[in-house]
Amino acid sequence: MAAFVIRRLLGMVLVLFAVSVLVFLIFTVIPNGDPAYRMAGKNVTPQVVEQIRKEWGFDQNLFVQYTTTMKKLFSGNLISYENRVNVVEEIIRGLPRTFALAIGAALIWFVVGVAVGLFTAVRAGRWPDRVVTVIALVGISMPVFWLGALASYYLGYKANIFPNGGYAEIADEGFLSWLHHLLLPWLVLATLFIGVYSRVVRSSMLDTINEDYVRTARAKGLSERRVLIRHVLRNSLIPVVTLWGLDFGAILGGGAILTETVFDLQGIGQYFAESIKRLDVPPVMAVTMFGAFFIVAFNTFVDIVYALLDPRIRLE
Amino acid sequence: MSELESTRIGGVPPGDRARASSRGADPSRSGTDVLLDVRNVKVDFNTENGVVHAVDDVSFSLAPGEVLAVVGESGSGKSVTAMTLMGLTRSPNAVFGGSARLHDLDLISASGNELRRVRGKEIAMIFQDPMTSLNPVHRIGKQIVEQIQAHEDVSDEQAMRRAVQVLERVGIPRAQERAASYPHEFSGGMRQRVMIAMAMACDPAILIADEPTTALDVTIQAQILEEMRALRERSETAIILVTHDLGVVADIADRIAVMYAGRIVEMGTLDEIFYDPQHPYTWGLLGSIARIDRDRPGRLPSIPGMPPSLINRPQGCHFRPRCRHEFEACPRYPELESRLGEAPGHHDRCWLSAEEKRTRRVVGEGERDRARSRRCGGVTALLEVAHVKQHFPVRRGVFNRVSGHVHAVDDVSFSLGRGETLGLVGESGCGKTTLSRTIMRLLEPTDGTIELEGRDISHARSRELRPLRKDVQMVFQDPFASLNPRKRIVQIVGAPLMHHGVPRQEIGRRTNELLTRVGLSPEHANRFPHEFSGGQRQRIGIARALALSPKLIVLDEPVSALDVSIQAQVVNLLEDIQEELGVAYLFVAHDLSVVRHVSDRIAVMYLGRVMELSPSEELYSKPIHPYTAALLSAIPVPDPRANRDRRRVVVGGEPPSPIDPPSGCVFRTRCPRARELCRNEVPRLSEYPGGHVAACHFPLNVSEVEVGCAGKSPLSTRDSGNTAPALVEDDEMPLDTGALA
Numbered sequence A: 001m002a003a004f005v006i007r008r009l010l011g012m013v014l015v016l017f018a019v020s021v022l023v024f025l026i027f028t029v030i031p032n033g034d035p036a037y038r039m040a041g042k043n044v045t046p047q048v049v050e051q052i053r054k055e056w057g058f059d060q061n062l063f064v065q066y067t068t069t070m071k072k073l074f075s076g077n078l079i080s081y082e083n084r085v086n087v088v089e090e091i092i093r094g095l096p097r098t099f100a101l102a103i104g105a106a107l108i109w110f111v112v113g114v115a116v117g118l119f120t121a122v123r124a125g126r127w128p129d130r131v132v133t134v135i136a137l138v139g140i141s142m143p144v145f146w147l148g149a150l151a152s153y154y155l156g157y158k159a160n161i162f163p164n165g166g167y168a169e170i171a172d173e174g175f176l177s178w179l180h181h182l183l184l185p186w187l188v189l190a191t192l193f194i195g196v197y198s199r200v201v202r203s204s205m206l207d208t209i210n211e212d213y214v215r216t217a218r219a220k221g222l223s224e225r226r227v228l229i230r231h232v233l234r235n236s237l238i239p240v241v242t243l244w245g246l247d248f249g250a251i252l253g254g255g256a257i258l259t260e261t262v263f264d265l266q267g268i269g270q271y272f273a274e275s276i277k278r279l280d281v282p283p284v285m286a287v288t289m290f291g292a293f294f295i296v297a298f299n300t301f302v303d304i305v306y307a308l309l310d311p312r313i314r315l316e
Numbered sequence B: 001m002s003e004l005e006s007t008r009i010g011g012v013p014p015g016d017r018a019r020a021s022s023r024g025a026d027p028s029r030s031g032t033d034v035l036l037d038v039r040n041v042k043v044d045f046n047t048e049n050g051v052v053h054a055v056d057d058v059s060f061s062l063a064p065g066e067v068l069a070v071v072g073e074s075g076s077g078k079s080v081t082a083m084t085l086m087g088l089t090r091s092p093n094a095v096f097g098g099s100a101r102l103h104d105l106d107l108i109s110a111s112g113n114e115l116r117r118v119r120g121k122e123i124a125m126i127f128q129d130p131m132t133s134l135n136p137v138h139r140i141g142k143q144i145v146e147q148i149q150a151h152e153d154v155s156d157e158q159a160m161r162r163a164v165q166v167l168e169r170v171g172i173p174r175a176q177e178r179a180a181s182y183p184h185e186f187s188g189g190m191r192q193r194v195m196i197a198m199a200m201a202c203d204p205a206i207l208i209a210d211e212p213t214t215a216l217d218v219t220i221q222a223q224i225l226e227e228m229r230a231l232r233e234r235s236e237t238a239i240i241l242v243t244h245d246l247g248v249v250a251d252i253a254d255r256i257a258v259m260y261a262g263r264i265v266e267m268g269t270l271d272e273i274f275y276d277p278q279h280p281y282t283w284g285l286l287g288s289i290a291r292i293d294r295d296r297p298g299r300l301p302s303i304p305g306m307p308p309s310l311i312n313r314p315q316g317c318h319f320r321p322r323c324r325h326e327f328e329a330c331p332r333y334p335e336l337e338s339r340l341g342e343a344p345g346h347h348d349r350c351w352l353s354a355e356e357k358r359t360r361r362v363v364g365e366g367e368r369d370r371a372r373s374r375r376c377g378g379v380t381a382l383l384e385v386a387h388v389k390q391h392f393p394v395r396r397g398v399f400n401r402v403s404g405h406v407h408a409v410d411d412v413s414f415s416l417g418r419g420e421t422l423g424l425v426g427e428s429g430c431g432k433t434t435l436s437r438t439i440m441r442l443l444e445p446t447d448g449t450i451e452l453e454g455r456d457i458s459h460a461r462s463r464e465l466r467p468l469r470k471d472v473q474m475v476f477q478d479p480f481a482s483l484n485p486r487k488r489i490v491q492i493v494g495a496p497l498m499h500h501g502v503p504r505q506e507i508g509r510r511t512n513e514l515l516t517r518v519g520l521s522p523e524h525a526n527r528f529p530h531e532f533s534g535g536q537r538q539r540i541g542i543a544r545a546l547a548l549s550p551k552l553i554v555l556d557e558p559v560s561a562l563d564v565s566i567q568a569q570v571v572n573l574l575e576d577i578q579e580e581l582g583v584a585y586l587f588v589a590h591d592l593s594v595v596r597h598v599s600d601r602i603a604v605m606y607l608g609r610v611m612e613l614s615p616s617e618e619l620y621s622k623p624i625h626p627y628t629a630a631l632l633s634a635i636p637v638p639d640p641r642a643n644r645d646r647r648r649v650v651v652g653g654e655p656p657s658p659i660d661p662p663s664g665c666v667f668r669t670r671c672p673r674a675r676e677l678c679r680n681e682v683p684r685l686s687e688y689p690g691g692h693v694a695a696c697h698f699p700l701n702v703s704e705v706e707v708g709c710a711g712k713s714p715l716s717t718r719d720s721g722n723t724a725p726a727l728v729e730d731d732e733m734p735l736d737t738g739a740l741a
C-alpha cells in the first residue's frame, strides 16, 4: 500500500510536469499568441511592446520563461497577463464554488443513478424498465448548456422560482440562499450523469445477478431483498464507485465548465474558459495543473478504494 | 426477484393422469421412511426457439441418510431437477408441474416465502464451481453467519462461534483465523469445504450437491467425498448427488437415477445399476468410461450420435435415435416401472423384456479385442526435452523488484518418439500446461533445451519458428472458447493452410477431406461454431490441427470438457488418426483414466517436476512413486464392489506453493513415507526394469533385486543427489494393487 502510494505520487509529479510543459508549448506556438501585443492595448507602439517584453521576461528563452512561470506558480505569485490579478488567489476564490457544485451534483447523481439503476435492473425487460430506459437515454443525450440555459431561462428568469444564475456565499447571504442558487446547477449537471450511471448500474447488476454466488445466496434462504442488496448491489457497485471517483475528480478539478458558465457560478471552470478565450497563459497553466492534480489524485484514490471494496485486488 | 412469477401447469395432462394415479407413491421403493417425495415433476422453459422440456415426469423418493445419485449426460436435466427442488429455476419463462413433498410442504407450488424458510434450513445445496460460488467480497465466516442468521435468531458472536465450529468440522485448519479470510485466499478444495460447512451450518435434512467435485483434482475430490460421507454418517443427512462421474457414484451412492433427455430412464440400487443395468442407455454410459482398473480396450465403446434436442424430442422412447435395439414398441411412451420380477425397486423405461435385455446386454465389451500394439522404445526420437525450466518472476515493492520465482516447470527431461503418445498428468498447477506451451514455443524456456528432430528450438526466433508451427499443432481444452465465433468452419480449418500459402481451390478440397476425416460432413463447412455441440467443436479443433499434417499434436485436456459418451468418440477418433497418420501426441490431462487409455508412456508431474515416467500399463499396475500411488488410489473406480474392497489412501493437504517449493523431494510435505533423507536430498530418477523411472528414495512395489540394480537415469534433475533408492520394511503406504491389476 505504502509502496503503491509512493509510486503513484512519483507518477503524479511526472504527469504534472508533462502537462505544464505541453500547455506552455501550445500557447507559445499558437498564432496571435504573443502576450506583449495584447497587453499593450489598442494603441501599440513598438517601444511599449518592447518594454512589456522586457518587464515580463518574454524576451528570454522558452526554458527560462517556463521555469520562472512555474516558480511563480508554486510560490503563489503568478500574475495574469490580461488583468494582472494573482492567479492563485483567483483559483482560491473559485474553489468553494466549484467544490460546492461538484460535491452536491456528485452526491445527487450517485444516489439517484444507483436508485434508478436498481429499480430498472429489478424490473429488467418489463415496461417500467423500458420507460426509464428511454428517459435515461434522453437525459444522456441532452446537452448541458442547452438544458442549463433552458432551465435558467424558464425556471429562473421567467418563473422566478430560482435565481437567474450567480453564486451566493453562505457567509454573506446565508445557507438557504446558497442552496437556492446551487440547486438548479446541481440538477442540471447531475442529469447527464444520472442517465449514464443508471445504465451502468443496471447492466452491472444484470451481470451480477447471474453469478454463481447469487444463486448460493438464494440457496441459503436469504430474503430477496438481502440477496439484492448484500450480494448483487454490493458487488455491482464496485465498477460504479470507481467510475464515480474519476468523474468526481474531473469536476472538482474544474471540469464542469459549461454548467459553471451557464449559471455564472464564477468557479474554476468558468475562470478557465474565460482565460482561454483571452489566451491568457498563466491562469490556463495554473488551472490545467490544478485539474490534472485532481484527476491524478482521484485516480490513485479510486485504485485504493477499489482494492478496499474488492479484496481480490492487490495494490502492486 | 423472479421468484413470484412462476407459473404452474394445471395438473398433469389427461394421458399422464391415469398413469400417475395407477403408480404407487414411490415408483422405485415402497419405503415408509420417506423424507422427500417427488412425483411427476415437469419443468418447461419457454424460449424463442420453442418450449424446452428440460425435465419431464421425474419421480423419486429419498429416505433419511440416503445418497441418491442422479447421473446422465450434459443437458439431461440433472441440474434443473436439483435446482427446481430449491425453487432456484423459478423464472417468468418457466412452467412447472408435479409435486415434491417435504414434510407438509410441496416445494413445487410453495410460495416464495415458504420456500425461503426451507432453503438452507431443510435443504442445502452445494454447487459445481467452488471458485465462483462464494461471494468474493465477503469474508468466509460472515457468509456462514449469514446462513445461520437467515434461519435462526442468534447473536452475531454465537453465529460466528458456530461458523468456526462447522469450519473445523470440515477440516479447515486454524478455523478461527481462517474465518476472517476472503474466498480468493482459499484453494478450490478449501472453498468446496467452506461450501459444505455452510450447507451443514443449519443441519439440513437434505443436501443437494451438483457436481461437487468435478472442478477438483482427484486427491482433493477424495477428501471432499470423505467429508460428505462423514456428514451423512454424523447427522443422517440425505444427499442428492448430481454427477456425470460414475466412479464417484460407485464410491458413495446408495441408489442411482439415470437421466436421459429430461426423464429418468432407469432407477435402482447401486449394485442393480452397475451389475444388472436394464436400459440400453445405461449400458452405453457404463461402457464408455475409460477405466483405470481394467485392461485398456482397443477402442472405447461409445454411444453413437448425440442427445436429442429438448425442444423436439423423439416420440416415445427418447433414446430411440441412438439405440441399437429399437423395435416396433419403442415409439410408444415407456413408463418408468419394474420389468423384473425379482427386483421390485429396480425400474426402467425400456420396452425390451427382461429376457431380451439379458441376452442383448453388452456393457462396453464392444471392440475390446482390437487392442493396439504399444509403441515404446525402438522408435526414433521426434522431440527431446532436456532439463527445461520455466520460471516466472514475482514482483514486489516500489520498484517492482523481483522478489521470487514461480517454479512452474523445474528441470524436466523426456523424449517422445514418432507416432508415440506421451501422457502428461498431475494435479492442477503442477506445470503441465506451462510445459506444453513451452514445447510449443509459445513461451521461451528459462533454461534447458528442446529439440525437434534434432534441431534445437529452445531459443529460436519467430521467423525460425514458422516451420515448427507446421510440425507441431495444438488442440485446446475448451471447445467453446478456442474457435472464433465469427468465422465459418471452412475458414477456421483452412486458416493454417492459408497462412502457409496453399492455393484457394486446394484449401476447399483439403478442408472437406479434413472434416470427413474427423467425422463431420463437408456440408458443415459453411456453418459457424455455435451451431455445433462441444464434441463436434472439438472435432473441428482436431481438423484444424491436422490441416498441415503435423508430426506432433499437443493436446491440452482435449476431452475434459466433454461428456463421457462424447469423450469416448473423440478419444477413438484421436487413436484412429494416429494409427493412420503416425502423428505423435503429447496428451496433457488430469484424468488418469483417459490418459491411460490413450498413452504409450505416461509422465507424472508434481510441482513442476517429473515424479515418475513409465509405460502406461506398468504405471497403473505397479506405481513406484508414492505420489503416483496416491493419485491412482484417489480415483474412485466405477465398480462398487471393487471400490468396497479397495484399501484407499487419502493423501491429505494440498500442493505447496511453487514459489517456494520444499527442499529435497517436493512431495515430502504430503508423502506418508517421507523421512529425513527426503528433506535433505532431491531424489534422482532411478531406472527400474520395464523402462520405468521414478524419483523416490523409498520406492513402492519393487523387489530387493530391482532396487539393487536401479541406476541413475540421465533424465534426473541437475540438482538431484546420487543416493540409490532403498527398500523400507514397514509399508506405511499400503497400495491396493488388487483392484488395479
Ligand SMILES: Nc1ncnc2c1ncn2[C@@H]1O[C@H](COP(=O)(O)OP(=O)(O)OP(=O)(O)O)[C@@H](O)[C@H]1O
Residues within 6 Å of the ligand: B045, B046, B047, B052, B053, B054, B072, B073, B074, B075, B076, B077, B078, B079, B080, B081, B091, B244, B310
Ligand atoms: N432457464 C432456462 N431456460 C431455457 N432452457 C434452460 C434453462 N435452464 C436450463 N435449460 C435447459 O434445460 C436442459 C437441462 O439442463 P440441465 O442444466 O439440467 O442439464 P444437466 O443435466 O445438469 O447438464 P450438465 O451435466 O451440463 O450440468 C438443457 O437443455 C438446458 O439448456
Ligand code: SF4
Residues within 6 Å of the ligand: B279, B280, B281, B317, B318, B319, B320, B323, B324, B325, B326, B327, B329, B330, B334, B349, B350, B351, B352
Ligand atoms: S425402448 Fe426401444 S429405443 Fe428405447 S431403449 Fe428400449 S429398445 Fe431402445
Ligand code: SF4
Residues within 6 Å of the ligand: B625, B626, B627, B665, B666, B667, B668, B669, B671, B672, B673, B674, B675, B678, B683, B695, B696, B697, B698, B699
Ligand atoms: S522421496 Fe521421500 S518424500 Fe519423496 S516420494 Fe519418496 S518417500 Fe516420499
Ligand SMILES: [Mg+2]
Residues within 6 Å of the ligand: B078, B079, B080, B210
Ligand atoms: Mg448440471
